[in-house]
Amino acid sequence: MTTSSQKPVLLVTAADLAPQALDMLKEFEVVFAGKQPTEEDLTALCAKHKPTAIIVRYGKVTARMMDAAEKLKVISKHGSGTDTIDKAAASERGIAVRAAVGANAAAVSEHAWALILACAKSIPHLDQRMRAGHWDKATHKSFELDGRTLGLVGLGAIGRRVAAVGIAFGMNVIAYDPFAKEAPEGIKLASLDEVYAAADVLSLHCPLTEDNRNMVNAQTLARLKTGAILVNTARGGLIDEAALIDALASGKLRSAAVDSFAVEPMAHPHPFQNVPNLILTPHSGGVSDAAYVKMGQGAAANVLAVIEENARNAA
The missing domain is CATH 3.40.50.720 (NAD(P)-binding Rossmann-like Domain)
Known part of the structure; x- marks a missing residue:
């Protein structure tokens, strides 16, 4: 998917996101990485689209990916566990890491x-x-x-x-x-x-x-x-x-x-x-109809909160 506007890019490390979450993210150009993105896939997408935000569903977010996305401000987990995110690398680069705690x-x-x-x-x-x-x-x-x-x-x-x-x-x-x-x-x-x-x-x-x-x-x-x-x-x-x-x-x-x-x-x-x-079972405990929506909304809300905080601090 290529960007078609000057909107900031948000990368989703999956093939989909709840419509209710997408409704919250209309100020972004949303790029989907596919069903099972590899580190190579995600790094290439970061290099190509320079996302301001990443919503993490599948795969890991590494220092290499962060370096390929110079505009990255926030990494938001679609769920509560952030162990798939290199938090130390994010901290070194001034990138916020957030989780949708309790959503699932x-x-x-x-x-x-x-x-x-x-x-x-x-x-x-x-x-x-x-x-x-x-x-x-x-x-x-x-x-x-x-x-x-x-x-x-x-x-x-x-x-x-x-x-x-x-x-x-x-x-x-x-x-x-x-x-x-x-x-x-x-x-x-x-x-x-x-x-x-x-x-x-x-x-x-x-x-x-x-x-x-x-x-x-x-x-x-x-x-x-x-x-x-x-x-x-x-x-x-x-x-x-x-x-x-x-x-x-x-x-x-x-x-x-x-x-x-x-x-x-x-x-x-x-x-x-x-x-x-x-x-x-295939790590499906948190994947219910309602949790899919709540995790998406929680991840989107965290992205928006960090971006708004950054804008206030820059003003």
Whole structure:
């Protein structure tokens, strides 16, 4: 796509954006990068169009891209996680980085519970058995959540929604969040070690940082109860994937479900595809009909706020 006006350019690292968000961005010439843009694709588009703003849906935003876009003022994430943006490089270049925090909280928390329940009730396994002509009522026992402990890592907008449902199910809810000074009624704040030791269901809801990369590994998995359930709707880099496979194979974990992966899209073939007690979804937890609109609007609003702030400061 080539620009047809003197409007500032906004690059979207995807093939689409919600119409409601586009309505907010009429002062920009919007350039779409396509469904799965590579770093080469994005760098070339930055060099060609010199965007003032980037809305990040897919792919990474690197220092190389920033250097190719000399006019770049703001990088706005279509969602809450900014680990795909080189924030240090952006800071060095005076480029603002913003996230649409909370815009997909309902969608991700619902997806987390869909995965928890699918694991606890063996839904995929029983469905496959039924389709193969089996009737396992006499031999199958599901995992009852009432009275069990739900351990959360992260108590932001998503974690709190997940906690509220756990409380409604009659679960004991404990959470680790180094930034939380207090918790809503019914949630006990605990150390990370206490969460690992107590959780019957461990659900991850924290951002990925260099400090917590591979935080779920062979050593931490060993601290979990035998037969626990692990669900990750946060970031793939939080889990040592080989260690997760070992824990599922040994029976240390009853089951697990992951919605994000160390490398995305997930490679094919991948060892995860051969693990029967592992449920996989394609980082789609935050992609609901409503969240698509809310994330787009949030990303657009952040772009406009930064541009307006820059204009005021320059006046």
